[in-house]
Amino acid sequence: MAKRGMMDQYMDIKQEYPDCVLFFRMGDFYEQFHEDAVVASEVLGLTLTSRDKKADEPIPMAGFPWHALEDNLRQMLKSGHKVCVAEQEDNLREGAKLLERVVTRVYTPGSLYEESLIGTDEVAGLAAISTKGEGIGIAILDASTGHVWTMEHHGDERWSRLLDDLLRSNPKELVFTPRDAEKEEFRSVISQLDGVTLSQHTSSRRKGRDSLKNILDVADLGHIDLDDSPLAMDAAGLAADYLAAMHIVDSIDFREIEVIRPEGNMILDQTTLRNLELTKTLSGEKEGSLIGAIDNCRTSMGRRTLKDWLLRPLASREIIEQRHDSVATIARSSKRLDELRDSLRGLRDMERLATQLSYNRSGGRDLVAIGLALERMPRLKAICTEVDDYLLNKLAEELDILEVMKIDIQANLNDEQPLSLRDGGLIREGVDETLDELRKAAAIGHKWFKDLELKERSRLEIPSLKVRHNRQIGWYIEVTKTHLSKVPEDWNRRQQMTNGNRYVTEELVEWEEKLVTAATKANSMEYNMFRDLRDRCRKNAIILGKISSQVAQIDVLQCFAEVARKRSWTRPVISDSNKLIAKGLRHPVLELQTGFVPNNIRLDKKRRFLLITGPNMGGKSTHLRCAALLSVLAQAGSFVPAESAEVGLVDRIFTRVGASDDIRRGRSTFMMEMMEVAHILKRATEKSLLLLDEIGRGTSTFDGLSIAWSVTEDICNRLNSRTLFATHYHQLIGLEGEAKGLVNMHVQVAESDGELKFLHTVADGPCDDSYGVQVAALAGLPRHVVERSSDLLGFLEKQAKGAKAGERGAPTARNAGQSSLLGFIGQPQVRIEIDAVGKALRDALSKIEPDAMTPREAHDTLYALLRILGDDK
Structure with missing residues (x-):
């Protein structure tokens, strides 16, 4: 049996994920090979080199250091590529001579849940469609918040409605079957989408629904209100099966599937959305748009909800008036409005925190942020309960305080949390006696090294002597070149440098072992305690997501009230x-x-x-x-x-x-x-x-x-x-x-x-x-052109007044018995002397076909005409 090498591992993973750019961990670098290296060099600006340069066909190669992973992921995803990350295992398997690489995550533009990769107020949605006959089902999943929306359209308008839905929701990725990819109408739709990654996936109705049950963690789908929308259910199943096939997530705690029915909302098509500039101007900027002018939301989830409300105005008078009632209630009291805004100020994105928790990816800072958010809930609930308002009371009733979870977080975690979960500093002092003892031992060790530095500086008369630590060689004593003659004979040189040497002593090694042992045990214990806490909190992830939904709605209502008060808006x-x-x-x-x-x-x-x-x-x-x-x-x-x-x-x-x-x-x-x-x-x-x-x-x-x-x-x-x-x-x-x-x-x-x-x-x-x-x-316009226009206008108006109504076959109104409209203007007979420039202009104008011109061609033609005018312009 041939010995397997590193490139065999690479090709095995690449074969499993052929449409992804593979980031393959090798030591402190992520490497790319073959076509992936070419893509990475173009998108990320990496130097393209080669492996096996002396071979007949050298392998293209590129790479970047491990700490640049997030930046390069963001850039690669922004350009529409999918990325597969393969990490190397920490230890060799028994009998192996090569570290194994395993896929830890597949990133696609539509399946992201990390705020650092998405943006605070953005949604990295995944859309999927399913068609049959004259029907189209659409599902849109937001992995960062756990939301799923479904729609279904039938009849002649179905394709235009699909386009409207996609432009409104602005997904970053669209999943569809190879069968749908062949349809001319579908190709027409995707040709009008910009910045959307297209992903084909083959599935069946049964397989899709099984994947949907798995991803929702339910035994059956009977609780979902999609009995009359089978194509929407199929689309949701296709999306779920795609995520499962890509091994993107094992389970997503989706809170609910929201069924959007056409009769429930005002319909705004793509042309209307563009022309009204609801969420962005014609140039693509938020500033100058409607949402840019009224966004007084205090939270990220509130801003996303505001956008959704503006893009899907209601068609139900009852629900609209409930919102108006709440806005009036909040706006009526400046004190109540200020209290609401204060309660919402500084809240982290609870929707995304809940999603991170459901994925078991929350860090210490995330849990602390959840605890701080839950600390605000009792006051927020009280403000919304103490008024006589149906919607605010209803939102408050569903606002679970999760007091036990809040106490658990705040009793266990330090207020200031480290970036890494492995380096200690997570758990409060006094939570566990054994942990406190280990920390004391580690602290004694740190103090010993500090004291050693002071002692040796004094004893050896070397003021620049340092006792330091790094990950490669551990603790050491550093002496510059000028003082090497003062180094004791019993010191062992660990590292030679240009400007000096680094040494260790037997005593230093002994203390390092004590310190490392205590610190390692303490850090490991803290990490395990944190994981236990996170597991306890994770049981409430769905409830936390529901809380965030209520908070987002309250935030939008106070936003409307703030605008109404400040700008004297009135209730319609x-x-x-x-x-x-x-x-x-x-x-x-x-x-x-x-x-x-x-x-x-x-x-x-x-x-x-x-x-x-x-x-x-x-x-x-x-x-x-x-x-x-x-x-x-x-x-x-x-x-x-x-x-x-x-x-x-x-x-x-x-x-x-x-x-x-x-x-x-x-x-x-x-x-x-x-x-x-x-x-x-x-x-x-x-x-x-x-x-x-x-x-x-x-x-x-x-x-x-x-x-x-x-x-x-x-x-x-x-x-x-x-x-x-x-x-x-x-x-x-x-x-x-x-x-x-x-x-x-x-x-x-x-x-x-x-x-x-x-x-x-x-x-x-x-x-x-x-x-x-x-x-x-x-x-x-030049003065002589304006004056000539005025003369011609007077002549034409004089000619028009002389024309009789009905002359030259002017049509009449269709309604029988009603008088005819104004007559059409007759063609004036005007004699104009034309000089050489005028003749050149006439010849150029006679060749123009305006109906067949693009704006760019018209722009270039106009400048060509101005060049003919020359000094006369």
């Missing part, structure tokens, strides 16, 4: 009507800036469609977003930035805002816009809220106007959705009185001596001018 009236009414409505982010102008909004049975006209920069888009954020905040349970408000429950918010394209899939700005509009017209209901900021801009004027006109009619006459439509097509204002529920509104401006002042107020009635030329002047 929640109704089952189709109203959306607010007086003095403000934008929750922009109001933090000085000079924000509040506005009123009214959507009801007679005013279902607000057609808003006026100049750019006048505040149309802001007004649209204010209406949407009003609904999101109210249905999340928060008060709202207004003097008064009534919010009829909204089932979905749709947005068609701004310009975007999809270069990867060859879709122009206009195509993307039309796809968004099509999605809205197919999915919106009478309970939906629609925000339309321009329609039809990416095509010719007549095409765009026709589309905007037709869409307006369809929403008014068929959907009856609450709608705000900002447009520059002034021809549409004639629909008031013809399209059901349509009301004209405009953003007001003041004009003086040809200069504009934006008032940012929204009022009833149409705008009398779009002020496009004036805005162009404000934007810095």
Whole structure:
């Protein structure tokens, strides 16, 4: 039988984990070989070298020291790779000549529970999907908190809803079967995900459910409310089986599986989430987003819960009003609010502490943090109990104090804990008599070495003499070169150095043995006592997780109350009507800036469609977003930035805002816009809220106007959705009185001596001018271009006034018996002298196909045109 070498061990482990980068422990280093070495050198910036350099095919090799493991893990996972860590055993097995390596942990981007690898407020979720027929089941697991969410979608909308769920939950890893990987719709979904590690895994329904039972530590799954969602159960099983197959965890103490049903929440699709900037701005920053403006949470779990509430606003009037009641109760008393905030201040992340405990990976500092958190619970419970409030009372009732566990921790552990569990300093003095005696013996030994240093310095007249210790040679006496002649003959040299020597004596060795024996026994005893304590605490890990959930909800409620008090937000009236009414409505982010102008909004049975006209920069888009954020905040349970408000429950918010394209899939700005509009017209209901900021801009004027006109009619006459439509097509204002529920509104401006002042107020009635030329002047267009634009505008308006309604085949409103809309503008006949530069511009412009251009191409073309202008620009 051939002798097995180190590379055989490496290849055995690599064969078991082929899709992982293997960190293979060799002494004080973690090494990578073959393709893993190439990957590690690229991602981690390691030097790529080789093993067996003289061989015909040297093996690529890279490595890093053991203490850099966490940093390199974080970097490798961030780049989307999975990592398998193989440690070497401490002792040789009987008859073996080579230390064995064993896999201690597999890390994947979606299965992390260490806060140091995830980030305080982040979630490293693992998503899994299962499909059958026209249904999709989704499960999302957060190993750092023990949460599991499941959803199930059916019908034509299932793939878009899957994408919405994935973008909202933002998992770091997606598990799916090879069968689903072949589906074109699924490939379309994953092409729109960024930063998600894709993992294929083969399983069966039976195997998945067995894995789910094992991971939940239950005999059957009857207690899970998924009888009517078999595909969601399959997805959860696929995720559990994947974790088991990867040997990531033996058991996870998941507290519960939360079933999210579409009818229970307002639906916010990917476009709406992006446009409303709920959790991050369009540039990806938290600052400037809604959550960045209102996050006054005191805890990490509170911040995660706040994000969840904003991304999944409620659709139940009863539960919304319970949250509003609690916010009102807390905000009513500044003393109560301050007490709540003080009780929550400085709490460590209890959710993740509970998860670490369930994995048996808690350190001394973790248990001390749990003890300190539990110390706060009686006061927190009392504050929530002493008020007459259903939700706060309910949360307090479920807030288990775990007094015995707290006393156990605080009676046994020192307040200040070491980083390592093996080096002592864990257990309080007085807990165990034997441990105290061992510590005294170790302390006597330490004092002897200190006294030895002072004694020998004096006796030998060597002031620089030192008595020190290191892990390699133990205790020693160090003498510099200049004093080597004074070293006694009975000292034994242990180590020769450039600037001196290190020595030991018989007496020093004897005392070292006494000290090491006492310290080793004490440290071992402390470690065992700590493990026993941790095992006792671990029995309460699930309860601790539930406590953290209650604390997180209380934290969000006090956050809402704090914002309401500080910023004069008001409690909205929640109704089952189709109203959306607010007086003095403000934008929750922009109001933090000085000079924000509040506005009123009214959507009801007679005013279902607000057609808003006026100049750019006048505040149309802001007004649209204010209406949407009003609904999101109210249905999340928060008060709202207004003097008064009534919010009829909204089932979905749709947005068609701004310009975007999809270069990867060859879709122009206009195509993307039309796809968004099509999605809205197919999915919106009478309970939906629609925000339309321009329609039809990416095509010719007549095409765009026709589309905007037709869409307006369809929403008014068929959907009856609450709608705000900002447009520059002034021809549409004639629909008031013809399209059901349509009301004209405009953003007001003041004009003086040809200069504009934006008032940012929204009022009833149409705008009398779009002020496009004036805005162009404000934007810095050359003066001669602005003057020429003004001349042409006057000519065109004169031509338009001379055109008769109905001329050139202008369509009429679809409603029989109603008058026709305003006539279309006729084509002006203008003669313009063109010089050489103008001809060059004309030739360049004639070659442009705007509908087929990407933003980058349009940007480059614009600069090419400016170069043609030269000095004339």
